[in-house]
Amino acid sequence: MTNLFSRRSVLGAGGAVAGAAALGSLGLNQAAAASGTSRLWQSEKVRYDSRYRLVYAADAEGNRIPDFSYAGYKYGDSPIPHVRTATTVRPVAGDNTAHLQAAIDEVGARTPDRNGFRGAVLLAPGNYPVAGTLRVNRSGVVLRGSGDGADPAKHTIIQATGNTPVSRDVVVLGGSVSTGWRGEVPGTRTDITSDWVQVGAKSFEVADASGLKRGDNIILIHPCTEAWLASVDYGGTAKDAGWVVDSQPITYNRHIKSIRGNTVTVDVPLFEHLRRARSQSYLYVWDRAGLVTDVGVENLRIDIQFAGDPDVDEAHAWVGVKVRQVEDAWVRDSTFLHFAKAGVETTEATRVTVRNCKALDPASVVTGGLRYNFNSEAFSQQILFVDCYATKARHAFISNGASSASGIVFLRGTSEGALASSEGHRRWSQGLLWDNHRDIAPKVDLVLGIYNRGDYGTGHGWATSHSVGWNCDVGTARLVVQKPPTAQNYAIGGKGVITGDGPFPNPAGFIEGANRPGLFPPSLYQAQYLDRHR
Template sequence: MKNPPALLVIILLGILSIATNRLQAESSSAHALSQLRNQLADERGNTIPDFSRAGYRGGGVALPRVLTIGTLSPSDETGDDGARIQKIIDEIATLPANADGHRGALLLKRGVYRVAGSLYVPGGVVLRGEGSGETDATVIIATGTKRRELVILGDVEKRPPVTLVGNTPAPFGSAEIKGTRRRITDTYVPWSTHTLTLEHIDGLSVGDRVVILRPGTTEWIAGLGMDSIQEIDMYSDRKLYQWKPAEYDFPLERFINAIDVETRRVTLDAPLMIALDEQYGGGWLYRAESHRATECGVESLRLVSEYKKGKEKTDTDHATVGVTLRTVENTWIRDVVALHFNIGFVVERTAIFTTIRGSALLDPISPVRGGYRYGFSLRGQYGLVENCRTRNARHAFSTAARARGPNVFLDGVAELSHTDSGPHERFAIGTLYDNIRESKDLVVQNRGNWGTGHGWAGAQQVFWNCTVSGEIVLQRPPTAQNYAIGCIGKLAGGRFPDMPRGLIWSHNQHVQPASLYRAQLEARTLTSTHFTN
C-alpha cells in the first residue's frame, strides 16, 4: 500500500489537533466551573445548581426538521382563514407518528392569513411558515376584539383525572402511579444535589420518570415570613393573600439516572432546585406517567394582534398571547415574532422539556402597568428560551408563581423595557439568566404585598454574565440563596433594602466560562452522566 500523500497527512493532523484542543478547552472549562461551584458552596453543601437539562429532549439535542405533509397558500378572500388552517392540522394529526413521534408539518406559504379564533397544534404536528420578518413573511393576523391565545400547542382533549401531582390534576401533566410513593430519608438534601436516599427502592429502575414532592408546610412559610405579609399602599381593588401551605407543594418531575441498591440512593438527571429539610416536612418520591402531547412545534411565523389604532397604551380587547405551550413535552418554538400581543410566549406549568429559540415579542399593545406586557413567561420545568428578544415589554424574561425549574433564559435582549426581568412572584425556583442584556433592571427580591402578596419572588436564581443598564437587585430568602456572577450593572437595595443580599461574585467584570448553561452542558457531555428521555 502506498503512503498517503503528504497533504492528506497534514489535513488529518490538523483535524486531530483541532479536536484535541477543543476537548482540552471543554475539560478546562468544566474544571474551572467545578472549582467555582466549590468556592460558592455553603456549609450545608448548597451551591449553584446544574441547569444543563433545560430544553428540548433535555438539552444539547438539535431541534428536529419535520417533513412537510400539507401546504396552504393565502386566500384571495378577506374572511377568516382559521377553519381551513385547522382542518389541515387536524388531518395531519390523524396520521401515524414515525419513530421520533412526528406526524408532519403544515407549511403556510408567504402571505397574510386572518384568524378570528385560536389555532391548536396537537402532538406530532408542526405549524410552519416561510419567515417572520417585516417583509416577505408568513403573517397570521389575530383579528377581532376577543382576548385569547392565538396559537396553542398541546392536545385539546384531556384524559379523565387519575390522581394529583401536588396541586396539578393528572390530565394536566403527570399522574402518580399508585402504590409507588415512598419517603426520602435524608435529614437534609441540598438544592444543588442529584442524589437522595429512599426508605426503599422497590419497583424503581434507571430511566423511570419520578416526582419528588416537597411539601409546603406552615413552618416553612412562617420561616419565610410569608404568613404575615404587611399591607403597604395596596391598590383599592386588590386583596392581600397570605401564603397557604397547600398552595406551596413543589412536585418536581425528574428521571432516575442510577440506583445504588446497598445504600438505597438514587441519582437524578437534574438537581431539585429547592432543599429538602426534615424540619420542613422532608419529601417523598413516586413514579409518574406523563399525559402530555409530544413533539409539536411552531416555526417561522409572524403573528400580529389586531388592535384599535391610536389606543396603543389602553386597548386590551384584542388577542392576548402569541403562543402558549400548554400540556406538552419535547416541544419547540423557532423563529416566531409576536407583534402587539400583551404577552408573547407562555410556557405553562404543565409543560416540560421545551425550547423557544430566535423569537421575539415586539411592541405590545396594552396599558403599561401590572398584569400586562410580558415577553417570555416560563412557568413549567426544563424550559429554555434562547437568543430571543423583546421591545417595549414590562417583564421581558420572567417566571410565574412556583415555577419549578430548571429553567434557562440564554442570550436574551430586552430593549426599551418598562420594568425588570427576573422571577415575578411567589417563589419560583431554579432559574438561570445567562448573558441577558436588559435595558431596565434585573431583580430578585421580596416583593411584599405587591400584586396580591407576591412575597419572595424566587430562590436559586442565577444571574450569569448579564449586562444591565438599570439596577441589579439581589436578595436572599431564608432557607435559600440567589446569585449574581460576573454581572455588569448598578447594585441596588430593592423594595426592602434591609433584606439580606444574595451572593455576588465578580461584580462589573464578566467571568469564565462565558456561558454557564453551555459550560454545564459540555461538562455533562464529557462525563455522560445523564439520561435522555
C-alpha cells in the same frame, strides 16, 4: 472566546464536546491570550479545577449554584429537528381558522415515523386572518411558516383578529387542559427518607423503591408545611398576610435514571433543599395523561390586530403561542406582535426551547398581569429561552409560575425599553438563570430582579431562590439580588448597578465581580453544558 463557547454548543451536542476538548487543552492564562483579554477571572462559587472540570463551592448553609444545563428540548442534547413537510397550505379569503386547523388535524392523524414525527404543516407566504385558536395537539406535528418577516409575498403572517373568546391564545402548542401532573399511578407513592437533600443533588433515599423502575416519569412533592413556612418567614410578604399551609408546594417533574436498593437517581438536579424535619417530601409515578411530545412552531409571524391606543386597548388575543401540557417542544425563528400578555408562554411544560424569537410592542394597559413578553407560568421546568428579543415589556423575561416553576434559563436575552424588571415574579420559583442578559434604554431604574417582592401583587414575597444573574449588562440601571431565608441568590460578573437594595429591605444576595470585565467562563449555562458532556 467563540472557539470555546460557540452557539453550536447550545444547539447540539457535537459542538459541546468539541468545545470541552478545546477547553481541556488550555489553561486560564492561555484562554486569556486567545481571547485578547489579559485579566480573566473565575467566580469563587463555580470555577474550573486543575482537570478543567467545574467545581461548586457551598456556603455554611449548604447553598450552592445548581447545574442549569438540562434546560431545553431533549435536555439540549439533540438539535431541534427539521421535520419533513407533510402538507402545504395557502391562505383563503376570510377567517382561516378552520382551514388551518383542518390541515393540522390531517397531519396529526398520520402514523408517526420511527422518530415519532408525523410531519410539518407548511404555511406558504401570505396573510392568514385567524379569528380563533389553532391547536397543535397531536405529538410529532410541527406548524411551520415561510419566514417571520413583514412582507406577505415572502413570509407567513397570521393576523389574529377579534376577541372571541376573550383574551385567547392564537396558537396552543400541546394539550387542551392542565392537570398539574396529578395523575398518580396506584401503588407507586413513596416517601423520601433522606434527612437532607441538597440543592443541586440528583440522588436520595426513599422508603420503598419496589414500585419504581428505571425510566419512570415521577413527580416529586415538597409539601408546604407550617415548619417550612416558618423557616422562610411565611414568604416575607411585608404588609400582606403571609403564605399559608398547602399554598406553595414545591414540585418537580423528573425521570428515574437509576435505582440502587432504595437510592433513586433522577435525570435533572433539584433546585431547592429538601429538609425532612420541615417537610416530608414524597414522589409517585405520573401517568402522563394528555401529554403531547415532539411538537413545534417555527418560522412565522403572529400579528395580533388591535384598535386604538396600544397602551389602552387589550380587547384582542393575549398570547401568541401557549406551550402547554408538553414534553420536548420548541418555538423558534418567529415574531410575535401586539399581544396583551405574552409572545410565548409556557405552562405544564418540560424541556422546551424558545430560540431566536421576538416579542414586540405589546398592546395593553401597562399594569399587573400584562406584558410578560417571554413568560413561564406554573409547572414550567427545564425551559430554555435563547437569543430572544423583547420590547416595551413590563417583565420581558419572567417566571410567573411560583413554587412549581424551576430550571428556567434566559440565555442572551435582550430587553429594549423595559417598563419593569425581568425577574422571578412570585412565591418561591427556584433555579432561574439570566445568562448574558442585556437591557437597552429601559424606562425604569430596576430592570433585573432576583429578590423579594413583599406585598406586591397578592403577597408575592420571596419571588425566587437559588437563582443567578451571570455576566448580565443592565447598563446604568439596577440589578437587585437578595438572599432568601434558607437559600441564596447570586449576581456574578454583572455590568451596571448591582445591589441588594430592593423595594423591600432584606439581606443582599451573593454579589461578585460587579463591573469587572473578564468573567470566565463568560456563559454559565454553556460552561455547564460542556462540562456535562465531557
